[in-house]
Amino acid sequence: MRHLMSPLDFSVKELDNILNLANQIENDPTKYVSACKGKKLATLFYEPSTRTRLSFESAMMSLGGNVLGFSSADSSSAAKGESVSDTIRMISCYADICAMRHPKEGAPMVASLKSSIPVINAGDGGHQHPTQTLTDLLTIRSLKGRLDNLTIGLCGDLKFGRTVHSLIHALVRYTNIKFVLISPEELRVPDYIREDVLDSTNTEYKEVERLEDIMPELDLLYMTRVQKERFFNEEDYVRMKDFYILDKTKMELAQPDMLVLHPLPRVNEIAVEVDDDPRAAYFKQVQYGVYVRMALILTLLEVEVC
Numbered sequence: 001m002r003h004l005m006s007p008l009d010f011s012v013k014e015l016d017n018i019l020n021l022a023n024q025i026e027n028d029p030t031k032y033v034s035a036c037k038g039k040k041l042a043t044l045f046y047e048p049s050t051r052t053r054l055s056f057e058s059a060m061m062s063l064g065g066n067v068l069g070f071s072s073a074d075s076s077s078a079a080k081g082e083s084v085s086d087t088i089r090m091i092s093c094y095a096d097i098c099a100m101r102h103p104k105e106g107a108p109m110v111a112s113l114k115s116s117i118p119v120i121n122a123g124d125g126g127h128q129h130p131t132q133t134l135t136d137l138l139t140i141r142s143l144k145g146r147l148d149n150l151t152i153g154l155c156g157d158l159k160f161g162r163t164v165h166s167l168i169h170a171l172v173r174y175t176n177i178k179f180v181l182i183s184p185e186e187l188r189v190p191d192y193i194r195e196d197v198l199d200s201t202n203t204e205y206k207e208v209e210r211l212e213d214i215m216p217e218l219d220l221l222y223m224t225r226v227q228k229e230r231f232f233n234e235e236d237y238v239r240m241k242d243f244y245i246l247d248k249t250k251m252e253l254a255q256p257d258m259l260v261l262h263p264l265p266r267v268n269e270i271a272v273e274v275d276d277d278p279r280a281a282y283f284k285q286v287q288y289g290v291y292v293r294m295a296l297i298l299t300l301l302e303v304e305v306c
Contacts, residue, residue: 001116001117001118002118002300003108003112003115003118003119003120003121003300004118004119004120004121004130004131004296004300005108005109005112005119005121005128005130006121006128006130006166006169007128007130007133007134007166007169007170008169008170009130012173012174015134015137015170017299018134018292018295018296018299019134019137019138019141019292019295021295021298021299022134022138022288022291022292022294022295023138023142023291025291025294025295026288026291029062031305032062032063032064032294032298032305033062033063033064034063034064035063035064035298035303035305036060036063036064036065036297036298036301036303037064037065038065039060039063039065039066039096039097039301039303040065040066040067040068040094040095040096040097041056041057041060041065041066041067041068041069041095041096041097041098041099041297042067042068042069042091042094042095042097042098042099043056043057043067043068043069043070043071043098043099043122044069044070044087044088044091044098044099044100044101044102044111045069045070045071045100045101045122046100046101046102046103046107047101047102047103047123048071049071049101049122049123050265051263051264051265051286051289052099052101052122052123052129052131052132052289053071053099053101053122055286055289055290055293056099056120056122056131056293058290059290059291059293059294059297060294060297062290062294063294063297063298065096065297068094068095084102084107084110084111085110085111085113085114087111088100088111088112088114088115088119089114089115089116091115091117092115092116092117095117096117096301097117097118097119097120097297097300097301098111098115098117098118098119098120099119099120099122099131100119100120100121100122101122101123101124102123102124102125103124103125104124104125105124105125105127106124106127107124108120108121108122108124109121109124118300118301120296120300123162124162125162127162127165128162128165128166128169129162129163129165129166129263130166131289131292131293131296132163132166132167132263132289133163133166133167133169133170134292134293134296135285135288135289135292135293136163136167136170136222136261136263136285137170137171137292138288138291138292139259139261139281139284139285139288140220140259140261142288143259143281143284144219144220144257144259147171147174148174148175148176148177149175149176149177150171150174150176150177150178150219150220151178151179151180151217151218151219151220152171152177152178152179152180152218152219152220152221152222153179153180153182153211153214153215153217153218153220153221153222154167154168154179154180154181154182154189154222154224155182155183155211155221155222155223155224155244155246155269156182156183156187156223156224156225156226156243156244156269157183157187157224157225157226158181158182158183158187158188158189158224159183159186159187159188159189159190160187161224163224163263164189164222164224165189165190165193167222168189168193168197168198169197172197172198172201172203173201177203177204178203178204178205179198179203179204179205179206180205180206180208180214180217180218181205181206181207181208182207182208182209182210182211182214182244183207183209184209184243185209187226187243188207189207211244211246211250212250212253215250215251215253215254215258216253216254216255218254218255218258219255219257219258219259220258220259220260220261221246221254221258221259221260221261222261222262223244223246223260223261223262223266223269223270223282224262224263224269225262225265225266225267225269226243226267226269244269245268245269245270245271246260246269246270246271246274247271247273247274248271248273248274248277251274251277251279254279256279257279258279259279259281260274260277260279260280260281260282261281261282261285262282262285263285264282264285264286266282270282
């Protein structure tokens, strides 16, 4: 039995296999409509989510399986003080696989140690978001045709953005990846990412503050929102939230085939006027998220479709 806590839980070859399966599902979804018939997915979401929770539910239902779970800690026995360890032991009696989101870093890992079913980390605090990373990898590979030889701009909240942290972890394993880290001083990527991931792998990167200055260099721009829920101080959030806004004027500086990705939800950081630009791929990203989660569920449940 395997769990998914981090993108590094799978080798590059295993990731490629999951992405290949996701593309097969995209090309022939009817082939998989009964693949998980009789199986149940439990979605344990201790903090709010729209895309990730519904994407998991859509993925399992598209495979012919069923879904149960809760969408906030307040609607679970966590409100009565039940521990994550006890919750997962109980859920293991009800379901075949579990997706967990939790505000505390490491909570899904704790659950995996006590679980008798596969546990998928659906986001833990500001730490990791591996299924969003699988979604990002599938989107990039499908639309750019490769996962190597790319210059990638990561813009916005690089301090608390778990999607950014997971994506960096995954992409440093590919050849000739260069990062441009675009953020204000207060929201720079954490030291442990810089030192333990980027520096330790000799990955080329630079840190800048102005988005306009580096737009022409990028093959891919990954925008993120400034996350109000991660701030302790309302004043700091208000000061940072509109630091970067991608609009048509900035897009005119970019290469004609540069992709714009965003894990969503969007607040103000991408102007609505950008949505019609053919380089805007963030809503395509959402659909790829369903395919890749279908592939992940099949992989962890060891279901083969002939």
